[in-house]
Amino acid sequence: MDKVKAVKTLRKLVNERSLEKVGGYIKNLLVEFLKEHQNYLSSGFYHLWLAVSAKDLEKLLLSNIVVKQWGMKEKDGVVILSWYLEIYPKNPLSSTKTFEIRDVEIFVRRHLIYTSSLDYIEHLKRAAMRGKVVEVIEALETLFRLIVDEVESRTSEKFVMLRFDRFKKTKIYTDGMVYLKL
Amino acid sequence: MEIRKISESEIDNLVLRIIEAYVSSQIKTGVWEINTGVLLEIFPFLVEYFNGARLMGISNSFKSQNSFLREYINELGAEHKVIISLEHPYGHDVVVRVYGLADTLIYSFGYHKTALWLDGYEEEVYKSIEQLVEFARNATDKTIVDSYEKFKKTKIYELWIKSKQ
Numbered sequence: 001m002d003k004v005k006a007v008k009t010l011r012k013l014v015n016e017r018s019l020e021k022v023g024g025y026i027k028n029l030l031v032e033f034l035k036e037h038q039n040y041l042s043s044g045f046y047h048l049w050l051a052v053s054a055k056d057l058e059k060l061l062l063s064n065i066v067v068k069q070w071g072m073k074e075k076d077g078v079v080i081l082s083w084y085l086e087i088y089p090k091n092p093l094s095s096t097k098t099f100e101i102r103d104v105e106i107f108v109r110r111h112l113i114y115t116s117s118l119d120y121i122e123h124l125k126r127a128a129m130r131g132k133v134v135e136v137i138e139a140l141e142t143l144f145r146l147i148v149d150e151v152e153s154r155t156s157e158k159f160v161m162l163r164f165d166r167f168k169k170t171k172i173y174t175d176g177m178v179y180l181k182l
Numbered sequence: 183m184e185i186r187k188i189s190e191s192e193i194d195n196l197v198l199r200i201i202e203a204y205v206s207s208q209i210k211t212g213v214w215e216i217n218t219g220v221l222l223e224i225f226p227f228l229v230e231y232f233n234g235a236r237l238m239g240i241s242n243s244f245k246s247q248n249s250f251l252r253e254y255i256n257e258l259g260a261e262h263k264v265i266i267s268l269e270h271p272y273g274h275d276v277v278v279r280v281y282g283l284a285d286t287l288i289y290s291f292g293y294h295k296t297a298l299w300l301d302g303y304e305e306e307v308y309k310s311i312e313q314l315v316e317f318a319r320n321a322t323d324k325t326i327v328d329s330y331e332k333f334k335k336t337k338i339y340e341l342w343i344k345s346k347q
Contacts, residue, residue, distance in 0.1 A: 073302030080300060111300035112194070112293060160193050163304060167197065170308055176204030 001029060001144070003137055011133045023125040026136065030121070031101050033144045034087065040151050042099075045086040049156040050146045051078040059142040061127050061135060062108060065118060070110050078159050082109045084117065194296055201311060202274040202292035209276075209318040213267045216317065219260035221280065222252075223313045225289070226306055254284065268318065278314075 006029060013021045034041060054074055057063045062081075066072050072079050084107040089099035109117040120143075128136045149155055167173050255262070264282035268291075271277055276291040291314075295307045333339055 071301065075302040075304065079302060082300075110297070112297040160300075163299070164193055164197070166304065167200075167299075172204045172308060172311055173200055175207060176200035176202075179203040179207035180199060 001033065001137075001141065003141065006137045006140075007134055010128060010137060014128050014131070014133055017129075019125065019129065022128050023121060026124050026128070026140070027104060027121050029137075029140055030104055030106065033140075033147075034101060034104060037148070037151075041087060045084065048083040048085055048147070048150065049160070050081050050083060050150055051156040051159045052081050052146065053078055056142050056146065059135075059138055061123065061132070061139050062118075065123075066108070072110075076159055076162055078156075080111075080156055080160060082111050083107065083120075084109055194300060197299055198292045198296040199274065201295050201307075202276055205276045205291060205311065205315065206270060206274045208315040209268060211267075211269045212318060213265060214318065215263050215265055217260060218255045218258055218262045218264060220313070220317055221264055221266070222255065224266075224278075224310050224317065225280075225287075225294075226310055251283075258283075 010022065010025055013025055052060065052062075054063070054077075057066060057079060066079060066081065072081075084105075086105045087101055088103040088105075090102040091099065094100070106120045107117040108120055108123075124136045124139060127139075262282075264280055267279045267281070269277050269279075274292075278289045278291050280287040280289075295311060299307045
């Protein structure tokens with residue numbers, strides 16, 4: 001993504017006060033990113049965990065919601081964020097591997113509470129309309145970096161496994177496991 | 183390499199099943215009377231799965247609902263008594279209900295604790311599970327038993343027994 005060009009275009013749309021166009025442009029940037037990485041993807045939906053540091057949370061413009069409203073806590077230097085990504089193909093009958101993207105949706109969700117979710121594109125759109133144009137583009141850059149990092153290094157899995165290894169040392173795990181095996 | 187397509191994470195399912203199995207292995211169903219001080223030890227975060235829609239007029243955020251309930255409970259005082267019931271309606275699922283506050287709180291215990299575990303509250307989750315188990319083991323149930331004995335002397339109970347004969 002060309003940051004300078006993206007900021008310029010988004011700022012122009014914000015100045016036109018066109019909500020629909022601002023949302024459309026943000027979505028378009030996401031679609032472009034997904035197209036570039038189509039080898040990672042197939043059409044359909046994904047539940048994606050991303051390990052996000054406090055600094056990245058700020059960059060994603062999610063600190064206020066995730067920490068202050070949802071009460072999630074940093075552990076081992078990261079918050080594990082649950083994302084829901086749905087990719088709609090242009091032709092529903094096309095192969096799940098070779099397809100053209102018609103639309104995408106992306107939500108941030110509270111763990112196991114599917115009614116508490118945040119439409120991320122809508123969230124960025126509102127931020128842009130409040131004048132945070134550069135911040136919105138940086139948020140998208142951060143999201144793309146985190147997705148690539150997750151796919152290539154499985155970072156969130158490593159952090160969750162760290163927690164799980166600690167869980168294994170508790171009485172709850174040992175007794176619970178024995179009871180499950182009975 | 184590609185994004186792994188999963189319907190749910192294997193880890194959260196496993197954590198959920200182990201917590202439920204542990205509680206099921208330690209406690210059977212029951213009803214107990216506790217004071218709100220103990221309630222706050224078992225549920226340090228009260229509202230995660232509380233139906234927020236009933237708290238109309240209060241901001242829908244986790245923190246404000248949580249502090250609202252805490253404030254309410256604090257006003258009742260640490261010695262205020264509530265009734266909690268524990269049941270296993272489906273398999274290992276553990277459902278805890280709390281009666282005696284403004285509204286009945288209903289928690290799917292394992293689900294509630296697993297979500298908190300994923301939210302980064304590991305130690306708090308382990309501690310509160312142990313609190314529930316320890317409390318249920320040591321509870322004397324005196325008030326519940328007394329109330330039940332009183333209930334057995336009522337006409338309602340007598341008629342019910344007769345209807346069964």
